[in-house]
Amino acid sequence: MSIVGSIGAKIRRIQRASDTVKRRWQIALTTISMILIILLWLGYVSVTIPKIEGTTPDEDTTESFFSVFGRGFTIISGNAKEKLKDAGASVQGAVGSFQAQIKQGNKYTIEGEK
Numbered sequence: 001m002s003i004v005g006s007i008g009a010k011i012r013r014i015q016r017a018s019d020t021v022k023r024r025w026q027i028a029l030t031t032i033s034m035i036l037i038i039l040l041w042l043g044y045v046s047v048t049i050p051k052i053e054g055t056t057p058d059e060d061t062t063e064s065f066f067s068v069f070g071r072g073f074t075i076i077s078g079n080a081k082e083k084l085k086d087a088g089a090s091v092q093g094a095v096g097s098f099q100a101q102i103k104q105g106n107k108y109t110i111e112g113e114k
Helices: 003-016 019-048 065-103
Strands: none
Touching: 003 019
């Protein structure tokens, strides 16, 4: 019997089993899958992130949470202010063109039947 056939037979046996047995298999296979995914993820992280050996942070390069947070907030608020200005100018342009279209008179030509 091939491996695929034996796996198929095992799956059919589990399908015919009671709910308790199905639940145990579900928990076991989910746990194994989670462990495998975590191990693969840890391997990926260890390969992609270079190892830093023998380096100690200098006192000049360490920053507090609040200084980093404040700098980030300043950058984000500056970007938001620029986006709001651009959006305001865009809305003003749209309102201006809308008003111009409303004020423009329509000309109708009515031709008589010949």
